[in-house]
Amino acid sequence: MGPTSALETLRKGLITPEEIRRLAEEKGYTIVAHNYQIPELQQIADYIGDSLQLARLVTTIPSQKILFLGVDFMAEMMKVLNPERKIIVPVRHSTCPMANSLEVKDVIEAKQKYNAPFVVYVNSRTEVKAYADVVCTSANAVDVVNKLDSDTVLFGPDKNLASYVAEKTGKKIIPIPGETGYCYVHNYVKEDEIRFLISKYPDAKVMVHPEVPSNIRKLADFVGSTSQMEKYPTTTDAKEFIVVTEVGMLSKLENLYPDRKFIPVSSMVCYNMKKNTLKNTYLALLEEKYEVLVDEDIARKARRAVEKMLELTR
């Protein structure tokens, strides 16, 4: 399609999922989307998953050009693990307040004070990962911490995931930055709202993400990451599930299990994830921007912390 017809598409508002797929194929891009993207974008993606799943998956596919739909630290993680590939994102400042809550100086201070290993949640800035001993995901945080040869562990930036890890491992977990480290989508979910849904759907199983506070985790039948939530329905005959994580996850679950009912917590919306739209995704492909770049020295150090995780969880 030449520039005129692309302009026509934009002007007439003809940006359909099919048109984006056509453009991606024409330009040679593979589209990779996080579980929390809007359903229309999940529909056009070649792959959908959590951030580390996707970053690792991209290392195995032939395409050298990737359009990533998610937030900035995830796109950077993809670049860290795939330095030779071109990775573009539709929005330059689609960021994560929780990742931004932890800075390198906080890590240096905590390491000097406690002399303990630092485990960083994958939802963190790349330069912070470069100062970590090991990266973890919400799926393997407990396993990673259990495997460290230390009873005291620095953990950041999510204080709620830190408290979950402390409960499960019995180790002394020091959250950094502390009270200010949390995901607003998961931290502010109201216990009343979950209790209301439980009373409305008494047969439903409650699955919750470990980024929620402990009073919400106590209401759960299952606590797990989005990749673990994907598998949970295969382990039970339940027909209904209350899904206590970002609402975008519903679309993936509904596609996987069309015979089950998934009930969202409507207040759980990540506005940062929703900055990607059909229109800016189309423009990103058309103009092949914005390219994700990471300083090579920082990338090398961050990669080392990811490799340590892979070694511990093999």
Ligand code: SF4
């Ligand atoms: S859902 Fe939470 S952790 Fe994930 S990008 Fe949004 S604010 Fe960050």
